[in-house]
Amino acid sequence: MTDGNRTSRRSQAWFGASGRSGMLYRSWMRNQGFGHEVFDGRPVIGIATSASELAPCNAHLTRVAEAVKRGVWQAGGFPLQFPTMATGETLMRPTAMLYRNLMAMEVEELIRANPLDGVVLLSGCDKTTPAMLMGAASVDLPAVMVTGGPMLNGKYRGQDVGSGTHVWKFEEDLKTGRMTEEECFFAEGCMARSEGHCMTMGTASTMACMAEALGMQLPGSAAWPAVDSRRTEVAQSAGQRIVRMVEEELRPSQILTRRAFENAVRVNAAIGGSTNAIIHLTAIAGRVGVDLDLEDFDELARAVPTLVNLMPSGTYLMEDFCYAGGLPAVMAELLRGGLLHGEQITVTGRGVAENVGSAGNDDTDVITSLDAPFQPAGTGTAVLRGNLCPDGAVIKQSAASPHLLTHRGPARVFDSPEAYHAVADDPDLDVDENTVIVIRNAGPKGYPGMPEVSNVPLPAKVLKAGITDMVRICDGRMSGTGYGTVVLHVAPEAAVGGPLALVRDGDLVVLDVPNRTLDLDVDAAELARRRRAWKAPAEQHTSGYAWLYVQNVEQADRGADFGFLRGSRGHEVPRDSH
């Protein structure tokens, strides 16, 4: 080993200590059978894993951790695996998003409090990936991410079915009698054929791609299926690489620069990524002091066509994306068009261009070119402003119906998703295809946690008439696997008195996505009168974590992080414990 930094390493403040403290720090570790040599100043690498049977997309990470460990040992480091909390969206109520910041806080504190020189972050789904990145960014020790990989493509009766995306489709089929309960029950299993996260371009796949686009995971990592042996190989490489990163002192603050975020925003547009990426990237940027606002997402993405033809915007699934060349093929194409910062440093210690320069595209149906893109530039996720969303709102155009992107229709307002669900199947519900369904009080403070409730199913009456989409507006989020003409993340949210709180049944809503506006056609004096009469909803929580969350969470346009968690708090060695 050519490493001359052994004695100055952070972990040596524990393991290199003399007297009582050193004995305490080393002795109990030896109950795991480690010999004295592991304390000799070699890089001590934490392997943070969100493995949990309650977060199914993360359940296999213990196996991935074994490969990382192997790599760390091979490179001369000392690997120590530790669990973090896991926030799986499919089981956690009211939403895993309520716990993203808690997990980020836990990751940050665990890294800082322990004798670690670097960390490998293992995560498997949409909230665990940003939570790990947020926590690690706030500590700023060398860190590399390994995401758990997508499930194999769903297969049902000869057709590809996508996790999430087909849940919404099958729900409609059930409502309109095209499918029976038994068929749905069978199809459930067909959508989850292996370990891994959603194999659509939902938020898990998107955030895995974002980690790679930001330069925080090794090139090509995002797309390998969870069960592919190359996922294990890449995990082993990450284990080897983190040891070198510690020696090179390559930290997240050098990787997560404004340019890295600009790359990620453009890659998100090219892959037709989840709207949730906007919230998570904003929150991660907040941890490293990078200014990234909603307008950046719109402006940077406008020049980028959607290149990747994956559900929910398109046809294919993550396995196809992987075999076509995965993210390196997309990034190579964006570089060719001058749309990425090629010199931006990544965890490899090299720039983006060097990492992906030679990547080829093996299926131009799945990953299209800039010359013949799947969808033209400017049709990705748009940021809206107007008197209904002064602090912004977003809409994923590629997953919406083109004919509804310019729409004027009467509002039908529901104070909660439950209020809507209670009447959605009523054949006499006073709605038609022009109605704009407004769901409010689903924002960060209002629900709380900003759940994925915005893409409510269409009213049964409308579905039965053969209508497949309607405009919906909400201050909540939508699953990255979802689709429809749904305006999301309306800020400020209704629960803090945002204009969404003032909408009444019958008010005309004017949506103009090409001009990026969302307005309520009600005069200002009337809105002011309604505002004076508005009363804030009663507090739902007066103690506990949910109370802490509501007190501190910022609005969607700020990334819904806790205000007090913004920025980096570094990795200074804490005081002795005995």
Ligand SMILES: O=C(O)[C@H](O)[C@@H](O)[C@@H](O)CO
């Ligand atoms: O945003 C997403 O992709 C979601 O959280 C999914 O993981 C979940 O809704 C299941 O489809």
